[in-house]
Amino acid sequence: MRLRLAHLYPDVMNVYGDRGNVIALRHRCEARGIALDVRGPGIGDAFDPAECDLLVIGGGEDREQRRVAPDLAAKGPAIRAAIEAGLPALAVCGGFQLFGERYVDADGGVLPGIGLFRMETRHPGAGAARATGNVLVRTEFGEAVGFENHGGRTWLAQGQAPFGAVAVGRGNNGADGTEGARTANAIGTYLHGSLLPRNPAVADFLLGAALRRRYGAGAGLAPLDDAAERAARAEAGAIARRGKGEGAWRRLRGLAAGGWRRGD
Amino acid sequence: MNARIPLALGAARAAAALGRRLGRGGGTALPGLLAERIAPDAASALARPLAGGAVLVTGTNGKTTTARLLAGMLTAAGRPVVHNREGSNLTRGIVSALAAAADWRGRPRDARAIALMETDEAALPAAVRALRPRAAAFTNLFRDQLDRYGEVETVAARWREALALLPPDATLALNADDPAVAELALDWRGPVHWHSLAGARAGTGDPGPADARWCRACGAAYRYAARYAAHLGDWRCDGCGRARPVPDTAALAVERAPDGLRLDVSGLGETLLPLRGLYNAGNALAAVALARVLGLPPDAIRAGLAAARPAFGRGETVEFGGRRLRLLLCKNPAGATEALRLLAEDGAAEVAFLLNDRFADGRDVSWIWDAGFERLAGNVRRCRAGGDRAADAALRLRYAGWPAPASVTRSPAAFLDAVAAAPARDGPVDVLVTYTALLDLRAELSRRGAVAGAAVSG
Ligand SMILES: [Zn+2]
Numbered sequence: 001m002r003l004r005l006a007h008l009y010p011d012v013m014n015v016y017g018d019r020g021n022v023i024a025l026r027h028r029c030e031a032r033g034i035a036l037d038v039r040g041p042g043i044g045d046a047f048d049p050a051e052c053d054l055l056v057i058g059g060g061e062d063r064e065q066r067r068v069a070p071d072l073a074a075k076g077p078a079i080r081a082a083i084e085a086g087l088p089a090l091a092v093c094g095g096f097q098l099f100g101e102r103y104v105d106a107d108g109g110v111l112p113g114i115g116l117f118r119m120e121t122r123h124p125g126a127g128a129a130r131a132t133g134n135v136l137v138r139t140e141f142g143e144a145v146g147f148e149n150h151g152g153r154t155w156l157a158q159g160q161a162p163f164g165a166v167a168v169g170r171g172n173n174g175a176d177g178t179e180g181a182r183t184a185n186a187i188g189t190y191l192h193g194s195l196l197p198r199n200p201a202v203a204d205f206l207l208g209a210a211l212r213r214r215y216g217a218g219a220g221l222a223p224l225d226d227a228a229e230r231a232a233r234a235e236a237g238a239i240a241r242r243g244k245g246e247g248a249w250r251r252l253r254g255l256a257a258g259g260w261r262r263g264d
Numbered sequence: 265m266n267a268r269i270p271l272a273l274g275a276a277r278a279a280a281a282l283g284r285r286l287g288r289g290g291g292t293a294l295p296g297l298l299a300e301r302i303a304p305d306a307a308s309a310l311a312r313p314l315a316g317g318a319v320l321v322t323g324t325n326g327k328t329t330t331a332r333l334l335a336g337m338l339t340a341a342g343r344p345v346v347h348n349r350e351g352s353n354l355t356r357g358i359v360s361a362l363a364a365a366a367d368w369r370g371r372p373r374d375a376r377a378i379a380l381m382e383t384d385e386a387a388l389p390a391a392v393r394a395l396r397p398r399a400a401a402f403t404n405l406f407r408d409q410l411d412r413y414g415e416v417e418t419v420a421a422r423w424r425e426a427l428a429l430l431p432p433d434a435t436l437a438l439n440a441d442d443p444a445v446a447e448l449a450l451d452w453r454g455p456v457h458w459h460s461l462a463g464a465r466a467g468t469g470d471p472g473p474a475d476a477r478w479c480r481a482c483g484a485a486y487r488y489a490a491r492y493a494a495h496l497g498d499w500r501c502d503g504c505g506r507a508r509p510v511p512d513t514a515a516l517a518v519e520r521a522p523d524g525l526r527l528d529v530s531g532l533g534e535t536l537l538p539l540r541g542l543y544n545a546g547n548a549l550a551a552v553a554l555a556r557v558l559g560l561p562p563d564a565i566r567a568g569l570a571a572a573r574p575a576f577g578r579g580e581t582v583e584f585g586g587r588r589l590r591l592l593l594c595k596n597p598a599g600a601t602e603a604l605r606l607l608a609e610d611g612a613a614e615v616a617f618l619l620n621d622r623f624a625d626g627r628d629v630s631w632i633w634d635a636g637f638e639r640l641a642g643n644v645r646r647c648r649a650g651g652d653r654a655a656d657a658a659l660r661l662r663y664a665g666w667p668a669p670a671s672v673t674r675s676p677a678a679f680l681d682a683v684a685a686a687p688a689r690d691g692p693v694d695v696l697v698t699y700t701a702l703l704d705l706r707a708e709l710s711r712r713g714a715v716a717g718a719a720v721s722g
Contacts, residue, residue: 014473015407015416017597020633020663027663061415067478132411133627147628149411193630197659228662231655231672239621239652 010040017193018058024196049082059093076114088185096188118157134240135169146191272303293352296359307394310362316378323403333551337568401437406598409626444476460511466490586688600635616648641665
């Protein structure tokens with residue numbers, strides 16, 4: 001069996017380890033004898049979402065989002081139609097924001113989104129605190145563990161399902177307890193980088209949907225030994241639950257021992 | 265002189281003595297932190313009397329090595345140096361170093377000295393304001409600990425802010441190979457000394473994600489005739505014609521030698537640099553550029569390069585249990601990718617990855633997915649994962665196609681036990697390690713007598 005993955009703008013929308021998601025999808029395909037062909041359509045490249053089985057887009061800073069937004073707007077209607085017809089997709093962080101209706105950046109500039117998710121993201125301005133830290137989200141796939149780092153606040157329209165409910169962290173806006181968005185077989189989320197390696201149930205939801213869409217309802221995923229993934233989930237979950245503080249004692253000891261350096 | 269300075273210095277000295285007493289090396293942040301609390305202008309008050317002026321070295325990677333190389337060159341030239349060699353690169357660390365070199369009233373012990381300060385990227389504006397440097401080197405700009413810095417663009421904005429505060433006759437030593445550094449010249453009217461790895465061969469394998477893609481003057485995408493790593497290379501912009509500047513200091517050739525690198529530097533001839541890895545050639549060039557800005561003679565520059573030793577965790581080796589550990593600090597994708605390239609060239613067989621996620625490491629471990637662990641998949645015969653995020657490290661190695669880890673251990677003690685359990689004939693272990701994991705590992709090695717205790721520092 002063979003699946004075709006489109007990784008949109010891989011050279012541009014990749015700021016927080018986003019390729020970890022593609023590495024995880026490839027790993028979980030290869031472990032089952034499924035070949036995964038990865039294509040990376042860039043700005044200005046022709047792209048027909050009907051010719052892929054799975055779509056992934058990662059995050060970028062404001063300058064990257066400004067770059068891809070016009071191109072994504074052009075590709076948008078086809079992407080939206082394909083996803084509404086069942087194409088599984090994962091949109092992370094900046095990509096998630098652009099899968100909504102619009103993104104208002106830190107300078108007040110408005111970037112149009114593709115409108116798949118009925119939601120709007122507003123950046124509260126350059127001086128506002130970013131939502132940064134470990135996150136736990138209760139989802140239909142179980143608890144998702146991850147890390148968020150975003151300036152924009154996302155507000156879902158009434159009726160738009162979230163990816164899940166925040167247990168630890170800020171989520172979409174730090175106020176309503178929602179995280180991400182869910183439509184058809186698409187997931188949008190702020191949990192970046194290593195979302196899929198540490199959340200194999202989410203990866204398998206995307207792969208399973210892709211497989212059934214391509215090879216029929218009888219196509220299923222063989223189970224894998226996920227002991228390593230479970231260990232990483234447990235470790236990350238424990239750290240997230242403990243909170244983001246290191247404790248005053250450790251900080252003082254760090255200072256006495258040589259202090260924190262931030263760079264090299 | 266500020267009347268609070270003697271009090272600030274007294275507190276700093278007491279804190280430094282306490283740090284030494286606690287046994288983890290001379291404390292290097294706490295003294296400066298206290299001094300700054302008591303006398304907020306301590307940095308400028310202590311630096312002003314130094315006749316040699318101040319030089320700052322900043323950038324994502326290579327600051328420590330570059331500053332140490334320059335310190336060696338200055339020493340070889342007989343020029344006294346005050347250098348935050350052992351520690352913190354925030355302003356508190358700068359104050360600690362200045363305080364240690366002053367008498368109780370705040371007068372420098374050697375008024376001829378030059379202040380050479382490795383400076384955190386985000387702390388640069390404050391350091392420039394306090395020290396009014398005569399020269400500043402920018403090594404490179406990569407994504408690094410974005411949970412703290414916010415975005416790469418935030419750091420670039422800090423640097424532009426710092427440029428506006430620099431004395432107009434200060435000289436910038438800029439890495440011509442990094443377009444994100446080169447674009448600083450768009451905001452600078454003063455002198456620039458460019459350096460470049462022009463004669464180096466392009467890197468092989470995955471260069472890792474680029475953090476500079478579009479020309480800041482016109483917005484067109486950069487194109488590369490050669491790419492060394494990430495977005496570093498022989499770049500040009502077809503939109504407005506900007507291109508890698510002609511270097512004032514260039515590596516005409518970079519070759520691997522048994523004990524390091526053979527560098528042919530323009531105007532300096534062939535020199536052996538006893539450090540490994542192409543990134544260290546870049547660090548050497550930045551140091552040579554600064555040395556030339558400071559007017560050091562070629563003999564002293566060559567002597568400084570030849571006397572180089574790996575800095576803390578930058579390829580230093582430690583004998584432990586009959587095996588040799590090589591410690592390679594890495595904490596961002598660009599640094600890790602370079603370290604992995606070095607291991608691939610050296611044919612590393614046993615590799616450990618110790619991953620922490622404390623404040624000084626960056627709380628976000630997503631960066632490990634941007635580092636090219638895949639390139640070692642065919643080399644590594646045995647691997648180990650460790651640190652507070654040992655399970656995440658293990659997952660990364662497994663997904664990169666490495667063999668199943670021989671040990672997954674959270675504590676440095678358990679890691680060393682696992683290493684010692686293997687026979688000495690298994691050969692050296694290369695240890696990729698994040699900052700606080702390195703501190704912990706060094707402390708544990710020291711406890712077991714593998715490292716001289718005084719060498720532990722930050
Ligand atoms: Zn241009």
